[in-house]
Each structure stands twice: as structure tokens, then as C-alpha cells.
Amino acid sequence: MTVAELNKTNPQSSQNDAGVDLNWLAQRVEYGLYQDCVHCGLCTASCPTYVMTGDENDSPRGRIYLMRAVVDGRANASEKVREHLGLCLDCRACESACPSGVQYGKLIEPFKVALELSAKGDDRPPLLLRLLLKHLFPYANRMKLALMPARVAQSLGILKFMDSTGLIRILPKTLQRMQAMLPPKMALFPPQALPEHLSAVGPKRAKVALFTGCVTDAMTPETNHATARVLQHNGCDVEVVRGQVCCGAVSYHSGDEDGAKAFMRQNLKTFDPSKYDAIIMNAAGCGAMLKDYAHLMHHDPESVQAQAFTAKVKDISEFLVALGPIKPKNPIEMQATYHDACHLCHGQQIRNQPRQLLGMIDGLQLKPLEETEICCGAAGTYNLTQPEMSHKLGQRKAEYIEATGATMVATGNIGCQLQIQKHLHDRGNQVDVVHPVQLLDQAYGPVPKS
Numbered sequence: 001m002t003v004a005e006l007n008k009t010n011p012q013s014s015q016n017d018a019g020v021d022l023n024w025l026a027q028r029v030e031y032g033l034y035q036d037c038v039h040c041g042l043c044t045a046s047c048p049t050y051v052m053t054g055d056e057n058d059s060p061r062g063r064i065y066l067m068r069a070v071v072d073g074r075a076n077a078s079e080k081v082r083e084h085l086g087l088c089l090d091c092r093a094c095e096s097a098c099p100s101g102v103q104y105g106k107l108i109e110p111f112k113v114a115l116e117l118s119a120k121g122d123d124r125p126p127l128l129l130r131l132l133l134k135h136l137f138p139y140a141n142r143m144k145l146a147l148m149p150a151r152v153a154q155s156l157g158i159l160k161f162m163d164s165t166g167l168i169r170i171l172p173k174t175l176q177r178m179q180a181m182l183p184p185k186m187a188l189f190p191p192q193a194l195p196e197h198l199s200a201v202g203p204k205r206a207k208v209a210l211f212t213g214c215v216t217d218a219m220t221p222e223t224n225h226a227t228a229r230v231l232q233h234n235g236c237d238v239e240v241v242r243g244q245v246c247c248g249a250v251s252y253h254s255g256d257e258d259g260a261k262a263f264m265r266q267n268l269k270t271f272d273p274s275k276y277d278a279i280i281m282n283a284a285g286c287g288a289m290l291k292d293y294a295h296l297m298h299h300d301p302e303s304v305q306a307q308a309f310t311a312k313v314k315d316i317s318e319f320l321v322a323l324g325p326i327k328p329k330n331p332i333e334m335q336a337t338y339h340d341a342c343h344l345c346h347g348q349q350i351r352n353q354p355r356q357l358l359g360m361i362d363g364l365q366l367k368p369l370e371e372t373e374i375c376c377g378a379a380g381t382y383n384l385t386q387p388e389m390s391h392k393l394g395q396r397k398a399e400y401i402e403a404t405g406a407t408m409v410a411t412g413n414i415g416c417q418l419q420i421q422k423h424l425h426d427r428g429n430q431v432d433v434v435h436p437v438q439l440l441d442q443a444y445g446p447v448p449k450s
């Protein structure tokens with residue numbers, strides 16, 4: 001599609017009207033970052049949306065071309081441009097594939113925020129979704145309250161009944177999609193909140209702070225409990241710092257940069273990096289965001305604090321491997337497979353560490369997964385904003401998982417966990433999806449009472 005055709009699709013825009021605030025963008029994206037792309041096309045085969053549509057505009061190279069065309073004033077942010085950029089998962093597989101070192105995330109993320117800020121009418125997500133993104137998802141306590149009726153309905157079989165009879169369709173589409181993503185076996189009563197201090201088992205090797213996240217804390221608190229116990233077993237004193245809030249990713253990716261920065265500032269106030277050997281994260285998406293604080297705040301008064309904070313953020317697998325993990329004693333006789341969460345493998349370049357940790361568990365066989373680094377379609381809130389592409393990618397991932405013959409899937413991100421679980425269940429497959437730390441926790445066993 002030519003630039004003229006792209007512009008034509010939005011009759012309200014003119015060549016002089018970029019459709020986004022170019023000054024706002026220029027303050028956040030160095031122009032040279034667009035120029036790093038030499039249009040070689042080596043990234044296209046690794047791009048999930050290009051693989052699915054075969055449309056150059058849905059490839060990394062095409063999207064960089066579109067963004068640059070808007071910034072250069074050769075195109076405006078027309079409906080078509082918004083469609084192609086909106087379909088991007090921000091999975092950053094293109095960064096891993098690019099031999100020229102294009103920092104695609106630093107281009108698309110602010111560009112998507114700029115598109116959100118300037119969106120009008122049908123370009124905006126539905127009102128209910130916007131309200132949920134702003135007022136519910138980033139708040140763990142609100143999420144916990146909102147999940148209570150779902151826990152009760154799931155325990156009583158009401159959700160299953162509504163699903164099988166089609167009654168679920170009386171809910172708005174957004175709520176239907178959210179319901180479909182719920183963990184399938186939520187306990188009626190979630191475990192109690194973790195205490196503020198947990199002591200190392202055996203000789204103390206490190207002192208860490210645990211970042212509990214909002215969706216993980218509300219939906220799969222077991223993952224945080226498992227993370228804390230695994231750290232204790234590895235000789236860590238763990239502090240579950242009170243006053244911590246959402247990492248800011250939900251707000252930032254839905255176009256609310258001010259809201260995201262408010263969360264970021266609160267976290268900078270709450271965590272004193274000098275007190276800890278590491279700030280531990282177990283959700284890849286949030287981890288990538290926490291590691292991006294220094295970049296996102298480099299013009300802000302808190303830039304020095306943000307750098308100190310970022311330097312201490314570690315994914316649980318990254319931290320344990322660097323510390324020297326203690327081998328767990330209990331075997332788990334099982335065939336499992338591992339899905340690489342995009343924001344772990346592409347966003348944080350963490351690939352071997354989770355495999356290395358799972359490899360310490362006697363009896364656990366890790367089956368290789370085809371296309372393990374291709375996005376499962378979760379991508380933050382993508383499954384709510386781009387349900388069709390998300391569905392296609394989820395089904396593709398489930399098919400490859402089934403081909404491994406594994407009876408368990410491990411993945412280091414809550415979003416991938418929920419998405420893969422949903423798509424396996426949709427296919428009638430009851431394979432469980434867990435965080436790797438939950439398998440480790442099982443292999444270490446309970447923490448001895450002191």
C-alpha cells in the first residue's frame with residue numbers, strides 16, 4: 001500500500017495533519033532510532049503478525065516505515081496506519097532477529113501511546129475496557145475484590161454452566177473475554193497475603209525484595225508464594241515491601257503515560273535499592289517494564305533513582321542462576337515443555353536460565369517446543385484489544401504444545417500462562433500451565449518451620 005493510499009483511508013486527515021502529536025513523540029524517540037533500520041527484511045519471518053497475514057505493513061520493517069513516514073510528514077496516522085501498528089504485539093521478536101540492532105520497542109511503544117492519546121471515536125477501545133484498564137487492572141486489591149464473585153461462581157460451577165449453555169453471552173464482550181481468561185482452578189479463598197519478612201533457609205546468601213505485581217497478586221498469588229519459598233530455599237531473606245504498586249505497564253500501554261509515571265514514582269519511593277541485592281520479579285511483562293524505568297524516566301527529576309532501581313531488578317530465574325541455585329531434592333516424574341515469554345526472551349534476553357533451573361529437577365523431562373519464541377497472543381491486554389489475532393496465535397501455540405506430548409507447560413509470565421491455558425482448554429486439552437517457579441517450589445518442598 002502506498003503512502004497516498006494510506007492517507008486516503010482517513011478523509012478527515014490531511015497531509016499537514018499528522019494525526020499524532022509529533023512534538024510529543026520527538027521528545028521521546030530519537031530520530032536516529034528509525035534510521036537504524038536498513039530494510040533488510042531479516043526480521044519478517046520472526047514476526048508473528050507478518051507470519052499470520054503475509055502483509056508487509058504487518059511486519060517490523062513495514063511498521064518502521066509507517067512510523068517514519070508519519071514522523072517525516074509523508075503520511076498521517078490514518079485508520080489504516082493505526083490498524084497496522086495496533087496489530088503489533090510489541091513482542092520484540094524483531095529485535096532478537098535484527099542484525100542491525102534496531103531497538104524496535106523504543107519506537108513502537110511511545111508511538112502506540114501517541115496513537116492512543118490522539119485516538120477518537122472508533123479508534124478508541126470500548127468505554128468499558130478503557131475504564132477497566134484505568135481503574136481496575138493496575139490495582140491488585142480492586143482486582144481481588146472484583147474476582148471474588150468469579151471465584152464463587154467458578155467453585156459452584158456457575159461459570160461452566162453459563163459457558164456451556166451460552167448464557168455467558170449476556171455479558172458485554174469485554175467481560176466475556178476476561179471471564180474466558182480466568183485461571184481454571186481458582187481457590188474459593190485465595191492464600192493470605194505474604195508476610196513482610198521471610199527468612200532464608202540455611203546460611204543467608206542474599207537479601208531481596210519481592211515485587212508482587214497486580215495481576216499475579218490477584219489472580220495467581222500462589223506464584224508469588226512459590227517464588228518467596230524458592231528464594232528462601234536458596235538462602236535469601238525476602239522482603240515483601242509494603243506500598244508497592246503496579247509497575248505502570250497497563251497504564252503506559254493503554255496510552256496513559258501520566259498514570260504510568262505516577263505508579264513508577266510510587267515504586268521508586270517504596271523500594272530503596274541500596275537495601276537489597278536484587279528486586280525480584282516473576283512476571284516477564286512487568287519485569288521488562290521495571291527494567292525500562294531508567295529509559296522511560298531519563299528526562300525526569302527521578303532519573304538517577306530510576307537508574308539505581310533498574311540496576312537491581314532481576315527476573316527470578318536470572319537471579320537464581322547468577323546466585324548459584326541449590327539443587328532441589330524431590331523428583332517430579334513428568335514430561336513438560338517450556339514456552340519462552342516474549343518479554344523474557346526478547347525483552348530481557350533470558351532464555352537459558354529457566355531451562356537450567358528446571359533441568360535441576362530430577363525426573364522432569366523438558367520436551368522442545370516448536371516456535372517457542374513466537375508470541376502466544378497474550379501480549380499484555382492484546383487479547384482484549386485484538387481478540388482475533390490473539391485467538392489465532394493462541395490456537396497456533398496450543399497446537400505446537402500438543403505436538404510435544406507434554407503434560408505440563410511452564411512459562412515465566414502470568415499473561416502467557418492464562419492465554420495458553422485458555423487455548424488448550426478450548427481444544428479440550430486439560431494440560432496445566434504453571435510458572436517454572438511452581439515446579440521448583442514443588443521440588444524443594446515446604447519451608448521448614450523455624
Ligand code: SF4
Nearest residue numbers: 037038040041043098
Ligand atoms: S528491523 Fe532490522 S532486520 Fe528488520 S528490516 Fe530493519 S534492519 Fe532489517
Ligand code: SF4
Nearest residue numbers: 047088089091092094
Ligand atoms: S514487536 Fe512483534 S509483532 Fe511487532 S513488529 Fe516486532 S515481531 Fe512483529
